[in-house]
Amino acid sequence: MAIVSKILVIGGGISGLACAWRLRQLGRPVLLLERGPRFGGVIDTIEQNGFRFDIGPQSFTNTQALFELIDELGLGSELLQADPRAPRYILRHGRLVPAPLSPPQLLLTPLLSARTKLRIISEPFRHTRPPETDESVAAFVRRKFGSDLLANLVAPFISGVWAGDPEKLSLASAFPSVRGLEERYGSVIRGAMKQRRQSGGKRSSLCNFRGGLSRLAAAIAAQLGDSALTGAEITAIRRSPEANSHSFEVTYKFGAATESLGIAAVVVALPADEAARLLASFHPKFGGLLGKVEYAGVAQVSAGYRLDQINYRNVETGLKGFGFLVPRSEGLRLLGTVWNSSLFPGRAPGGMASFTSFLGGMTDPEIVSYSPERLAAIAHSELSSVLGITGAPVLQHVACWQRALPQYNIGHHGVTSALRTLCAETPGVFLAGNYFAGPSIGACVEHANEVARNVADFCSAAP
Numbered sequence: 001m002a003i004v005s006k007i008l009v010i011g012g013g014i015s016g017l018a019c020a021w022r023l024r025q026l027g028r029p030v031l032l033l034e035r036g037p038r039f040g041g042v043i044d045t046i047e048q049n050g051f052r053f054d055i056g057p058q059s060f061t062n063t064q065a066l067f068e069l070i071d072e073l074g075l076g077s078e079l080l081q082a083d084p085r086a087p088r089y090i091l092r093h094g095r096l097v098p099a100p101l102s103p104p105q106l107l108l109t110p111l112l113s114a115r116t117k118l119r120i121i122s123e124p125f126r127h128t129r130p131p132e133t134d135e136s137v138a139a140f141v142r143r144k145f146g147s148d149l150l151a152n153l154v155a156p157f158i159s160g161v162w163a164g165d166p167e168k169l170s171l172a173s174a175f176p177s178v179r180g181l182e183e184r185y186g187s188v189i190r191g192a193m194k195q196r197r198q199s200g201g202k203r204s205s206l207c208n209f210r211g212g213l214s215r216l217a218a219a220i221a222a223q224l225g226d227s228a229l230t231g232a233e234i235t236a237i238r239r240s241p242e243a244n245s246h247s248f249e250v251t252y253k254f255g256a257a258t259e260s261l262g263i264a265a266v267v268v269a270l271p272a273d274e275a276a277r278l279l280a281s282f283h284p285k286f287g288g289l290l291g292k293v294e295y296a297g298v299a300q301v302s303a304g305y306r307l308d309q310i311n312y313r314n315v316e317t318g319l320k321g322f323g324f325l326v327p328r329s330e331g332l333r334l335l336g337t338v339w340n341s342s343l344f345p346g347r348a349p350g351g352m353a354s355f356t357s358f359l360g361g362m363t364d365p366e367i368v369s370y371s372p373e374r375l376a377a378i379a380h381s382e383l384s385s386v387l388g389i390t391g392a393p394v395l396q397h398v399a400c401w402q403r404a405l406p407q408y409n410i411g412h413h414g415v416t417s418a419l420r421t422l423c424a425e426t427p428g429v430f431l432a433g434n435y436f437a438g439p440s441i442g443a444c445v446e447h448a449n450e451v452a453r454n455v456a457d458f459c460s461a462a463p
């Protein structure tokens, strides 16, 4: 067994890659091992017949940590920003209605009743305090604004972004800043307006890269060079019997061979169930806690159509916009569809449009067991009914994850706090991943940076 003073990062998704990159920037020798044939984890981009489809995430929000990373990688010139004013639509009685993105639009939208609008207007004048308990997003919205805001705006957003169920999702874990506004100001609208004024009123836009989102993973992996390997599956981690108690022995399969190596610290940047399996030998509590993280399954159908097949035109914008979300009351299985070619250039050949539809999530768990053909047929039929599409798609691609997105449900904060304590009691073992500080790419990168700094501090302090 080779004994090295290296830090091992397990998992070549964005969490593992960003952590390995930050450790490298902090001057630490690092090795990253990824089980699959490519880096990126759930992030992938495919090109077919002139279409460029992002598989998994479709865009990211520009956070400070992400922009620093993009800058360090020299990817700035490849960055694309969607128009922040691009309309988003909500399906209402079969028709697309613009989602209200500003306070005046909230008051004019047909999606909300007069009573709810009155509650919105009066909210800044009512001082409330959040309950002591871990409140669900649904309970919070009903308490503050009423049930039609929940059904027509919040629930579709939760389905589209989290694949989640607002009755289960914890406000404090999933939207800590919203709970913070109520705690601090007694009103979320007054608090949000104050914060918006302080930040100069900038609206963050959605971003991607000219070559698709996989550019981010590819650029980090290229910079890591020989320090990042694909096709290497970690099968076991244990404390090294011979060396001092702060080193580990890691076993991994690489091709037909089984290799092992000694390392000083390990970052487990894996989905919770995989992390649980590898860490069971350290403490049974790891398995118990990581097993409590619930995941939602998601199916994704990317599709290309000729523009002349699509009858839908918004009077003002044509087929311009982010896409649409579907409230459950509409009776469709689509959670929503992103209009990729209207958001970013280079997504479809001339005269064509590309779309990505999502199905499944916590409110329709069964659909991820359907065959790709059945998923493709449902997505095509429902998208056709919304956009007035005639004829068959030019191209379709189906992807499906049984465990796509971690759910920050009621009690999630307790799980992550207990995991932090457990890691502190297990020197040299660190956890990164999308179940910790938010599932978005930006949140994964921010958390990976924090983990990398903690690992570097640990290594500096180790004897």
Ligand SMILES: Cc1cc2nc3c(=O)[nH]c(=O)nc-3n(C[C@H](O)[C@H](O)[C@H](O)COP(=O)(O)OP(=O)(O)OC[C@H]3O[C@@H](n4cnc5c(N)ncnc54)[C@H](O)[C@@H]3O)c2cc1C
Pocket (backbone or CB within 6 Å): 010, 011, 012, 013, 014, 015, 016, 033, 034, 035, 036, 039, 040, 041, 042, 043, 056, 057, 058, 059, 060, 061, 232, 233, 234, 235, 269, 270, 271, 274, 298, 300, 401, 404, 405, 432, 433, 434, 435, 439, 440, 441, 442, 444
């Ligand atoms: C359908 C979908 C849509 C999304 N949309 C968006 C979006 O629009 N915007 C946004 O910001 N975020 C979005 N997200 C969320 C975001 O993409 C993910 O949360 C994030 O990419 C997860 O990265 P990760 O590295 O934590 O995990 P993963 O990407 O799951 O990476 C984990 C890696 O570990 C590897 N691995 C597993 N076991 C082992 C082992 N034993 N040894 C070695 N390697 C192993 C896996 O192969 C994988 O590559 C979306 C996610 C999904 C699934």
